Amino acid sequence: MKKYDLNLTISSSPHAHSSNTTRRVMLDVCIALLPALIAAIWFFGWRSLTLTLVSVLGCVVSEWAYRKLMKKDSTVGDLSAVVTGILIAFVCPVTLPFWTILIADVFAIVLVKQLFGGIGMNIVNPALAARAFLFSWPSLMSGNWVKAGTAVSAFSTPANLDGLTAATPMASLAAQTLPAESLLDLFLGKIGGSLGEVSAAALLLGGAYLVLRRVISLRIPLAYLLTVAVLTVLFPQGGNDRLTWMLCQLLSGGLMLGAIFMATDYVTSPITHGGQIVYGIGCGVLTVAFRYFGSYPEGVTFAILIMNCCIGFFDKIGVPKRFGAVREKKKKGGEAA
């Protein structure tokens, strides 16, 4: 533990006190995710809500049980498990069986987060790691994308969906064709896909709330989205119109959710401003690379996970100068100079 102890000296009063706590931040994130949840219920029916609630419950119970078993203080109150639970549900198709999402919850909380020491210690984003783990059940994850507007009732686990499923815009883009849906539908979320990913409008609304509340800064999402935009406008595939291709890429798949809510996770993103920008650009480059050359249609998950592992390097970029300090000159030719 010693390694992480910060050498903070507490000076004498007066102290500036901020009401900013982990719980407050996480509550804000939950509020920001609400529009996307409402959109999901609107497009996919009440099962979106039950799946999200089951996932939240799974995460909270795993966190509580692990801390209890290991005789550590309970951290359930900081609400971070609730956010993880919501995000896991948001990256799943609405038809995912409940048992599958519960396994993903336990995986995210116990293996990815708690085994490394709990909140603040995890190397990668738990929700994204869970998403990657969910590829264990490929037929459940990517075989059942229901059309938007299919109301799935709260407690059913539909198995036979013939006629209700549709290719997602992401699948069309992977085949180098433009999706059949209009750009407006893509923006509003009237498309097939993971339940919280579909509505770019709702996600942007939530993102705006987070920025206004100063929970996140614009650096990471903006660097991420701009990189994807620039790369896709420069290199459109399949001879499609540059601008339309770029807009479709931006509005499809998990890009908005990833850029606004996952890449900005405090624990797994760089602290320095310069580092955050480089990190965002890296996420963007990798996302486009996975989408263009990977064997899965979507690449946001893997892009952010890989960048998560590299933040140790990015934190060295753009470290601000200490007030009054003179920057050490680079040594050339050893001490003798």
Place this chain on the structure above:
Amino acid sequence: MNFRKQLKAGLLTNNPVLSQLLGMCSTMAITTTLFNGIGMGLSVTIILICSNVVISLLRKVIPDKIRIAAYIVIIAGFVTMVDLLLKAYVPALSDSLGVFIPLIVVNCIILGRAEAFASKNGVLASAVDGLTQGIGYTAALVVMCIIREFLGSGTFGKGVFGADGIRILPAQYPALMLILPVGGFLTLGCLIALTQWINKKLAEREAKKEAAR
């Protein structure tokens, strides 16, 4: 030499896979069914005993400067023999382990034990070391196999009890990841943590005993 002490070292405190972190490649690659784990474990154990004995016998003859070359030749010889014998008499195992049998040559457990133990100790002790380290390797593989096969395929004893083993979980539940390399890393990580925890407890108990005396 105390056999029990060496066995404990091989299984826990100095387990080749879980404590020394040697032989990772085969550990990740083949631990998907019980049959593979037992077959690989036994092959390595036999080769380890043979190479340890021969190297211990020759330890005074082989000059220091060429010892690594000599060890590799001896190990490669034994591995190739086992490979040929398996191909001739246990073709099923040879098919399922494929290239990982010839790759035992570069398995660091064998060269590691030759260098760290057999080149410095007598024949009997070296044979016992080969046996206990081999048992440790096999045990680690078997545990990994059982976990990965159960969680990844939902079966127990594939290849040992019939071609498809005993089905425990219905086919739609197992997590594919566990039989992919990713699952190897996840399982190994958890097992290493568990071994370290057990070792810590053992050391604490030992210290208590010392203090009581």
Place this chain on the structure above:
Amino acid sequence: MKDVKYILRLTLTLFLITAVVAGLLGLVNYLTEDRIDELTRQKAEAAMQEVFPAGNYEELPAGADGITAAYRADDAGYVVRVSVNGFGGAIDMMVGVDNAGTVTGVSVISHGETASLGANCTREDFRAQFVGASDTLAVSKDGGSIDALTGATVTSRAVVSGVNLALDFVKEVG
């Protein structure tokens, strides 16, 4: 002088060890060679019988890339042995094709695919999909008729390409 002696000793020791090991290997090889050859032959024979049963197989000159061997089976058809690149190295397989250019069977002899995923390419229900086909095939993901194995698209594509190679070969020969 001392140096020369030392170098000689090094050389001789290593030479002796190598010679003994080589001798032993030769012995083991001599003892197992026939059995291994016999097993390999039996396996190939069984695979040939499976994909195109016949009394006599006459070897043909192998042609294009990927075709490692080809046999004329009783004037009724062909057995083509193909090697294609899968997910984990080469997949060695036999394809039986009758005179009309229709696939009669596919058998996978050896492969290095992931256990429980790509390794399922040896499964009967997967291979049975090829029987009766005569046109160029593709997996359903690429707009064809072959259902790919779960989680193993690369393997499925490789097997499909192998069958296509065999079909092309027979078209050229027959």
